[in-house]
Amino acid sequence: MSDYQYDNQTVKGFIVSSIFWGVVGIVIGLLISIQMWKPETNFAPYFTFGRLRAVHTNGLAFGLGVGAIFGLSYYIIMRLAKRPLLFPKLARFQLYLFNVGILLAAVSLLMGQTQSLEYAELEWPIDLAIVILWVMFAINVFGTIIKRKEEQMYISLWYIIATTIAVAVLYIVNNLSIPAGLTKSYHLFAGVNSANVEWWYGHNAVGFVFTTPILAMFYYFLPKSTGIPIYSHRLSIIAFWSLVFAYLWTGAHHLVYTPLPDWIQTLGIVFTIFLIAPSWGSVVNGYYTVGTDWSKMNTNYLTKFFIMGITFYGLQTVQGPTQGLRIVSQLIHYTDWVPGHVHMGTMGWVTMTTAASIYYVIPKIYHTEIYSEKVANIHFWLVLIGQLIFSITMWITGIQQGALWKATNADGSLKYTFIETLTKNYPYWQLRTVGGLIFTVGMLFFIYNIYMTIRKGSLAEAKA
Amino acid sequence: MGSGIYNKPIAFALTATVVILIGTVVTMFYPMLTPEMHPKLENLKPFTALQLAGRDIYQREGCVNCHTQTVRPLKTEVLRYGEYSKAGEFAYDRPFLWGSKRTGPDLARIGGKYPDAWHYKHFEKPQGMFPQTNMPAYAFLAKNKLDPAEVEAHMKALDFPYTIEELSALGSKTDMDALVAYMQVIGTAVKKTAPVAAAGGVKEVHFPNPLADNxxxxxxxxxxxxxxxxxxxxxxxxxxxxxxxxxxxxxxxxxxxxxxxxxxxxxxxxxxxxxxxxxxxxxxxxxxxxxxxxxxxxxxxxxxxxxxxx
Missing domain, CATH: 1.10.760.10 (Cytochrome c-like domain)
Structure with a gap:
């Protein structure tokens, strides 16, 4: 099984690209976290919070997230199909187009070209490029799986197939728009309907970018790193189907107490609660897998990444449904609680699992060992501490905000002006920046480790 | 769910598609076909050219990242912002701009709340009015002139009515003028309750200040x-x-x-x-x-x- 056969260059290309865009996204995240408490750090017109926030979210969701998903999915598919990609040149071209697309996306957002739809900000010409990218991906995913040399499709392939289909449907429908020039368009849907389509998309972008492909990695790389097979195949079947069924019903929990018809809100809330079950199906499966030999937590440095990652996934999927309940939503919706929630998922679950998968893959395709387990351990603890500071400070200030907005005097008048409720966030926002900094330093250790491993590997190849 | 499907990728993909589409159809496609998703208040008007230009700038600057435009039917929210939002207010909103985060206050009832001059002063230098606010300054908007041809293309795309005079008047307006005009129209299709008649309104109090000289x-x-x-x-x-x-x-x-x-x-x-x-x-x-x-x-x-x- 030579390198050529498995087309490792493309896999490596996606991984390195995703790390690059990850750095861009994280640095911008740090800047906008400072802008929250220090408005002088806004540099109009291009570098204001309003424009940069979308660069941060898109850079990390599409640059780091989707880049890593492309690369690692290809890695997984080739191994599980026991064959190289069906169209290796197409995949290579997809890699180049991906980087050009993300670059154009970032520039266009800085220019203020946006649809104002969360996680679907990009204007229609870039949307078209993304659809083309996705079609290229789908051709290789389905082509390679159909022409596979291993009869049974392992769990990870189910999740990759579901991701490929769902993202296509979601992305195309929500981005339907009326063009009004090369850099401007208006949502095809108006008002309440626009809101409903957008959050059907928005929540499932979380479901099918930050959940299903990451589960594909989890189900593949956890057994690979530990040498322990997945605990229950049956549980993974039940969890898979109920997850992909229930997710699509839940978008309206983002619109609780808005003018969206109540029945859609209620259905959204009900299915959100239901979603705890399939989510925990995967959590339990992960715990029981490692549970057959907990010593792996000590002896195999990657195990703790996966177990901590799936733990945050478990916490995330209990906290999220709780937030959907009307009584909770009315307190914490629109507050900083929500970014606290989101970042537990992205920094705790997605980044932790993706980084561990990359730690597994890079030494494999470079025929070497990881440069330093010690550096990986430092990376682990720093991102863990950074993320906890981030999330916990945001939960505290979120509850505080919600409570202050609701506080009334004895005569029924409001107790606080808006500006008073705002300024009480500042100490927490400053702490959040500290948390973000620690997380960033942790990621630098990760990048250093990967870089040194690649260098070591290349040298080994050169010698051979 | 026989084991057969797990070695037949096409059958598997088709099944997954159907499973994914059920929730999609019930909560997203089906409601779209019902009138309850397309309500319109009787006195809601399409945006004028200047207002739409302002809304475009609101989008461009990412105001939606920090400001919501929907008042929930909760007691303290109605007290703070005004009448709760109605579905029929947003028929011309493409896209909706309800937002998801209130770093700044909700703007659903900002229209008419302050005079124009307040907004100009606030956009120019928010810290001048609220020393502790974290809102960035938008003074540069006053330097950018509107492009009537571009606004016309946008009005056409949305099929909003406009006059030639209205468009030519835009030539002398700035981004700031447009954004203020948009601010002043937000949420105005819902009638404001007259201040005096409002709950807690006071009419003709006739007594001296009980706290005078205290x-x-x-x-x-x-x-x-x-x-x-x-x-x-x-x-x-x-x-x-x-x-x-x-x-x-x-x-x-x-x-x-x-x-x-x-x-x-x-x-x-x-x-x-x-x-x-x-x-x-x-x-x-x-x-x-x-x-x-x-x-x-x-x-x-x-x-x-x-x-x-x-």
């Missing part, structure tokens, strides 16, 4: 004035966007008015044509009955009296 009340009033009033009436109450509160005029006529008129105007707010003791106001003053208690307002009046003529 040193504690004056100190409290000074603090409340700085937080709530100084941004429009100036740090020393000698007037800025709003009129002076320490001169010998009231509602643009000579001769001051008694304390209880100050109380009423502060409590109720004013709209154009608002009449207080036979004098007609120009409007633009927000009411404070929801954010300040009666004692608070009397304290502010006591403070104003204490600095009058100084």
């Amino acid at each position: 040193p504690q009340a004056i100190a409290k009033g000074k603090d409340l004035y700085a937080k709530n009033c100084a941004s429009c009436h100036g740090d020393n109450a000698k007037g800025d966007i709003g009129p002076s509160l320490v001169d010998d005029e009231f509602f643009y006529e000579k001769g001051d008015m008694p304390d209880d008129d100050y109380f009423e105007v502060t409590n109720n707010g004013t709209s154009e044509g608002y009449v207080e003791d036979g004098r007609t106001g120009k409007g633009g003053m927000p009411g404070f009955k929801d954010s300040l208690s009666k004692d608070d307002i009397w304290s502010i009046v006591a403070y104003l009296r204490s600095i009058k003529g100084k």
Whole structure:
């Protein structure tokens, strides 16, 4: 099984690209976290919070997230199909187009070209490029799986197939728009309907970018790193189907107490609660897998990444449904609680699992060992501490905000002006920046480790 | 769910597609076909060219990242912002701009709440009005001229009615003018309840300030004035966007008015044509009955009296 056969260059290309865009996204995240408490750090017109926030979210969701998903999915598919990609040149071209697309996306957002739809900000010409990218991906995913040399499709392939289909449907429908020039368009849907389509998309972008492909990695790389097979195949079947069924019903929990018809809100809330079950199906499966030999937590440095990652996934999927309940939503919706929630998922679950998968893959395709387990351990603890500071400070200030907005005097008048409720966030926002900094330093250790491993590997190849 | 499907990728993909589409159809496609997803208030009008240009700028600058545009039907929310949002208000909103985060206040009822001058001053330098705010300054908007041809293309795309005069008038307008025009139309399709008739509104109070000359009340009033009033009436109450509160005029006529008129105007707010003791106001003053208690307002009046003529 030579390198050529498995087309490792493309896999490596996606991984390195995703790390690059990850750095861009994280640095911008740090800047906008400072802008929250220090408005002088806004540099109009291009570098204001309003424009940069979308660069941060898109850079990390599409640059780091989707880049890593492309690369690692290809890695997984080739191994599980026991064959190289069906169209290796197409995949290579997809890699180049991906980087050009993300670059154009970032520039266009800085220019203020946006649809104002969360996680679907990009204007229609870039949307078209993304659809083309996705079609290229789908051709290789389905082509390679159909022409596979291993009869049974392992769990990870189910999740990759579901991701490929769902993202296509979601992305195309929500981005339907009326063009009004090369850099401007208006949502095809108006008002309440626009809101409903957008959050059907928005929540499932979380479901099918930050959940299903990451589960594909989890189900593949956890057994690979530990040498322990997945605990229950049956549980993974039940969890898979109920997850992909229930997710699509839940978008309206983002619109609780808005003018969206109540029945859609209620259905959204009900299915959100239901979603705890399939989510925990995967959590339990992960715990029981490692549970057959907990010593792996000590002896195999990657195990703790996966177990901590799936733990945050478990916490995330209990906290999220709780937030959907009307009584909770009315307190914490629109507050900083929500970014606290989101970042537990992205920094705790997605980044932790993706980084561990990359730690597994890079030494494999470079025929070497990881440069330093010690550096990986430092990376682990720093991102863990950074993320906890981030999330916990945001939960505290979120509850505080919600409570202050609701506080009334004895005569029924409001107790606080808006500006008073705002300024009480500042100490927490400053702490959040500290948390973000620690997380960033942790990621630098990760990048250093990967870089040194690649260098070591290349040298080994050169010698051979 | 026989084991067969797990070695037949096409059958598997088709099944997954159907499973994914069920929730999609029920919660997203089906509602789209029902009239309840397309309501429109009777007096809701399409945006004018200037307002749409302003909305485009609101989108471009990412205002939606920090400001929501939907008031939830919760008691304190209605107190803070005004009437809760109705589905029929958003028929021309492509896309909806309800937002998901309130770093700044909700803007669903911002239209008509302040005079234009307030917005110009605030966009220019928010910290000048609220020293502790984290809103970035948008002074650069006043330097960018609108492009009528571009706005026309946008109006056409949305099929909104416009006149040639309306478009040519845009040539002399700036991004800032457009954004202010948009601010002033947001949420105005829902009728504002007249300030006096509103719950908690006070009509014709006729008694002297119970807290007059009370040193504690004056100190409290000074603090409340700085937080709530100084941004429009100036740090020393000698007037800025709003009129002076320490001169010998009231509602643009000579001769001051008694304390209880100050109380009423502060409590109720004013709209154009608002009449207080036979004098007609120009409007633009927000009411404070929801954010300040009666004692608070009397304290502010006591403070104003204490600095009058100084």
